[in-house]
Every structure is written in structure tokens, then in C-alpha cells.
Amino acid sequence: MNLALSDEQAMVRDMVRRFLADRYDATTMAKGPMSPDDWRALGELGLFALLTPEQAGGLGGGAAEVMIVSEEMGRALAITPLAEAILLCGRAIAGSAAAEEWGDRLMQGNALLAFATGGALVDGRLRGTAAIVRDGMDADAFVVETEAGALMLVDGQDSGVRRTPVRLVDGSMAAHVRFDAVQAQPLTVPAGMWAEAQALAGLSIVAELVGAMATLLDLTVDYVRQRHQFGKPIASFQVVQHRCARMYTWLEQSRSLLLKAALAEEEARFRAVTAARAYIGDAALKLAEEAVQLHGGMGVTDELAVGRGLRRVLLLSRLHGGGIAARAALAA
Known part of the structure; x- marks a missing residue:
């Protein structure tokens, strides 16, 4: 390897x-x-x-x-x-x-496609709703996975597409999308290619989490070295050192699982990514929470990156069912 x-x-x-x-x-x-x-x-x-x-x-x-x-x-x-x-x-x-x-x-970055799940084909038209479609308000078109598992392409300018804005925890905008008898173009995607697409999307999410963990740990270590209490930097206190060491352990274990998933053979990648999601989502959230606590009251404010980072990690760690869904998939 x-x-x-x-x-x-x-x-x-x-x-x-x-x-x-x-x-x-x-x-x-x-x-x-x-x-x-x-x-x-x-x-x-x-x-x-x-x-x-x-x-x-x-x-x-x-x-x-x-x-x-x-x-x-x-x-x-x-x-x-x-x-x-x-x-x-x-x-x-x-x-x-x-x-x-x-x-x-x-x-080229000149068009935005959003992924949605929900709805069904009725008389050749797509009807139904898709809840919390990320970037759904700005999407030029939607790739929709119907309740029957078919993939369809829907033009966002279709008059039957109804969008209701939803603000997510990290400040980004999603949408509840309703399809009222819209024209949908079937997409023929080989099962293996679609499984690989899902694995790579999952890999992207866990890689973002690992990157966020590294930044939050760096910000926290810098802060505890500068913050003084009782005339000493709080980084000199053993309990703070232990908490930072635990954060570092979560990061390195997560990075190892990420590398294993990225380097897995294609046929084994989906399961490797699922295993990474099962651990990394929870580890990232625990690290982000520790980072906020070690920053004290300021950590929960919008003034510091750790507070905003916690909200970003909270969203990423819960996508597609988060660690709970990943562990259930591994156990199935």
C-alpha cells in the first residue's frame, strides 16, 4: 500500500x-x-x-x-x-x-446540479417531494433518485418544480422540493458506476471531516498555548494536555480510516467508506465539541472559527444518516 x-x-x-x-x-x-x-x-x-x-x-x-x-x-x-x-x-x-x-x-462551475431523493413516476411525470435537498435553492437541475430507485434528471426551470428554502445548521441553504407532474429525463447508470459514485461522495464527506478536524485541533492547540490562567498558559495543565492528546488520537485514527478507504480496491471501496463513516462522523463531532469547550464561552460564538467549525462538522457528520446508518449498513 x-x-x-x-x-x-x-x-x-x-x-x-x-x-x-x-x-x-x-x-x-x-x-x-x-x-x-x-x-x-x-x-x-x-x-x-x-x-x-x-x-x-x-x-x-x-x-x-x-x-x-x-x-x-x-x-x-x-x-x-x-x-x-x-x-x-x-x-x-x-x-x-x-x-x-x-x-x-x-x-466549468457554470451550472449547479443538486441531488434529491423522493417522488415517483406517475403517467410518465415525476410527482412527490424531496426533503432537505442541499443547494436546492440554487440548483439549475436536479438528479432525482425516485422511491423506486430510478435516476431521473429534472430541469430546475420546469414550472412544476416548487422550492421552499431551509437554512441548515452551518448557514448554507437547502430546499424542500416538490415535483408537480414535471418532465423527467431517465438516466441509465450501470449499477457498478452508481455504487462507485456513492462511495466517492461518501469518501469526500469523510475527507472533509478529517480536514476540519485538523484545523480545529490546530486552532485549539494555538489557543491553549496563548490562554493564561493562574499566571500560566493553560497548555501546561495536565488535564488540558490529556484532552488535546485525545483529540489528536481521534484525528489520527480518522485519517488512517480515510486512507484505507481511499486506497481500497474499487469493489471493496463502498464498504471501506462505510466503515470510515461509522467512526469518523462521531470522532469529528467529539473533537469539535472538545475544541469549543477548551475555548470556553467564546467557543460557541460566531466570532471564532471553532464555533462555526462545530456547526459545519455537525452537518457533515449527519449526512446520509451519519454514523448510525453506516454502522447499521455494516451490521446488515
Whole structure:
């Protein structure tokens, strides 16, 4: 198992890190979704093309590239639609006629696709509701997984699409979406490709969590070294040292599971990602809570990045059922 990055992978990591460092610091990270201009700039850099399969005109980057990019996004506490828009929806339209209409626009950051679950086909039209669709208010189109498991593409401009805004805990905007007899284009996605898309989207989420954990730990260690009590930095107190050591352990165990999932063979990746989700979601939330507590009362305010980071971790750790759903899937 080779854990070292290739020269090309290191270049991608450094490019994304520099891009995000120019836009986010402790005072701005996790204060709101990435701006459309910055999202398009990432598209112009070729980042989304890298993560798009060759069938859709992309460069066919794999799990390692997904992990590298997503972990950097997590380090900056960047709020983006990467997992659903690029990894799920981008692969759902790959190889279909929809790729001609949406593929290039998606890779360039000029269009946004949102993933929704719910609804059913009735007389050839999609009817029903999809609850809490991330980025659903801004989506130009929806990839919908119906109650029967079919994948459909719905144009967001269809008059039968009704959206109700929902503010999520990290400040991003989702939507309750109702489909009132809308026209839907069937998407034919091989079972193996769809399973891989779901695995990569899950890998992206856990990689973001690991990146966020690293940032929250760094911020906390810096704070306890500077904060004085009884004439000494609180980092000199043994109980604080033990709590920081426990946070470091959670991070390193999570990073190991992330690497194992990213380096797993394709047929074993879905289960490896599920195992990572089963641990990392809970570990990330515990680390974020410790970071807030060690910052004291300021930690829960919007003034500090740790408070905003906690809310970001809370959302990511609960996506797709979180650790509870992952453990149930492993036990099934």
C-alpha cells in the first residue's frame, strides 16, 4: 500500500491549498457558502474536470484525488456542493445525453446540479417531494433518485418544480422540493458506476471531516498555548494536555480510516467508506465539541472559527444518516 502522493497529486493539493488560503482564514472560514465566482474559478483551474469521469469528458480522477481535494476543502472549512454536485450528479449524467447539455457547464462551475431523493413516476411525470435537498435553492437541475430507485434528471426551470428554502445548521441553504407532474429525463447508470459514485461522495464527506478536524485541533492547540490562567498558559495543565492528546488520537485514527478507504480496491471501496463513516462522523463531532469547550464561552460564538467549525462538522457528520446508518449498513 503506497501512502505517498505522486508529483501530480502533490501539485493538485498545493494548488487547492493556495487557492483556499487566499480566500479563507480564521476570521472568514465557514461563514457562508463559497461564492459563485470562487466556484467558477475552481472550475477554470480544471479541478472539477479532474474529478469527473472520462465518459462525461473529464480527466477521470479517482479516489485518491477525491480525498486530496476534499480534505483541503475541509481544512478551510469551505462550504461547497462538491460531494453531491460533482461526484454524485456528475457521475449520474456520465455517458448519457444529459452530459452533452450539462457536463461542460458543470465542470466549468457554470451550472449547479443538486441531488434529491423522493417522488415517483406517475403517467410518465415525476410527482412527490424531496426533503432537505442541499443547494436546492440554487440548483439549475436536479438528479432525482425516485422511491423506486430510478435516476431521473429534472430541469430546475420546469414550472412544476416548487422550492421552499431551509437554512441548515452551518448557514448554507437547502430546499424542500416538490415535483408537480414535471418532465423527467431517465438516466441509465450501470449499477457498478452508481455504487462507485456513492462511495466517492461518501469518501469526500469523510475527507472533509478529517480536514476540519485538523484545523480545529490546530486552532485549539494555538489557543491553549496563548490562554493564561493562574499566571500560566493553560497548555501546561495536565488535564488540558490529556484532552488535546485525545483529540489528536481521534484525528489520527480518522485519517488512517480515510486512507484505507481511499486506497481500497474499487469493489471493496463502498464498504471501506462505510466503515470510515461509522467512526469518523462521531470522532469529528467529539473533537469539535472538545475544541469549543477548551475555548470556553467564546467557543460557541460566531466570532471564532471553532464555533462555526462545530456547526459545519455537525452537518457533515449527519449526512446520509451519519454514523448510525453506516454502522447499521455494516451490521446488515
